[in-house]
Amino acid sequence: MESLKTKKVLDYLAEKRIAFVAAVRQSPNSDAVLLIVHEDSISEIATAEKTSRRQLTYLKNSIARELGLIVEIHISRGKVQEDLEAGLTALLKHRFPDVVQDCFISSFENGLADVWFGGVSKEAVTTDKSRRDLKEAVSEYLKLFSAKLRQLHFADDEAKVPTPITILKTIKVLAPVHLHELEANFRAANAILPSASWLRGKLDLLRKQGLILWRQDGQYVITSSGLGIIPHSKT
């Protein structure tokens, strides 16, 4: 069902020697022509075989200008990536049963891959060794496809250790506040405090940075520069 419009676009692409468009279709829900591009063939920078997002926008505009046609770019996940992901999931499920339920490979560029685990049970990866084993298995697998692992991401990575900014925000709310009150507050919120002296160390740092004050009565308060870096939630 090749319409006149899609034919025109196909000719245009052939004339410009553009090979990264996988298919051209008439959009079923509008007047536009759909250009289907696989995610595999998009990279940050355009090269001989690959295109970039910028180039796609440019192509869209030049077709509008030269052919007077509206085109929509439709990016579909590449087949390679889908297969790679399915294989990795199967491998990890087999080698680490009860640990890995699902994993995802994010944009696969220049042979570097980021791998994300969905629903990795916390206990399973608390030790450095189990993390290392997992990482090794992923790296070995990617190597078979001449790819390298850039980073592993766990679902709730470090989410529960308070960050400096959350400590600052909590002080703002509770001030003036004693160290033990702050600690109790974080524990009540299910936060993880790595060691007994950890929070005191963090508070010292904030104090040296001039973001909080330690008053003579032993209570902490926030300073105006401390207030200044707390994000406004208004958008």
Add this chain to the structure above:
Amino acid sequence: MKIVGDHLTGVAASRPNPMECDLFGRSAFNRYYYGAYLIARDMLAQLDRAWARTSHSDIPDLLEGAVINKIRKEAKNQEQAGLLSKAASSGHRKSAAIAVAQLSQLLRSAYGVRIVADYEPDAPISRNGHILILVDHSTDEAKRWQGRATQAAGTILNIWRQLGIS
């Protein structure tokens, strides 16, 4: 939503009548899309209540605009104030950018498929064994939309919270 989609896919694939297969198959794609959409909407509501009612087609732009910009800005501010190391700050920005790109791309393409499934009965579903295909997207791919969205949304929300934005 995913279990509903899986069920409908099974029903569709077992219908000998192609018309019936088409009807159930369309609904399967619709449910798979909603699985991902609801995850994204829930995340946006947690980022900022004002975003809870963002329309389907505006969500990807919101992610690639206001959401990522806010993360970049706060990460830089906190780096300047000495609250975050340079590595941590750029790590947050990079992870957020990857997750935002993943989620917005996923929603765009899944939404496109859902529109065809719901409003374009002339675009047929084809069958390959137990796999259904609609405009170049298979149920095998669609099955993973919800999981993929969950992972990306979790990453964005996590970074948002670590930066103390809400």
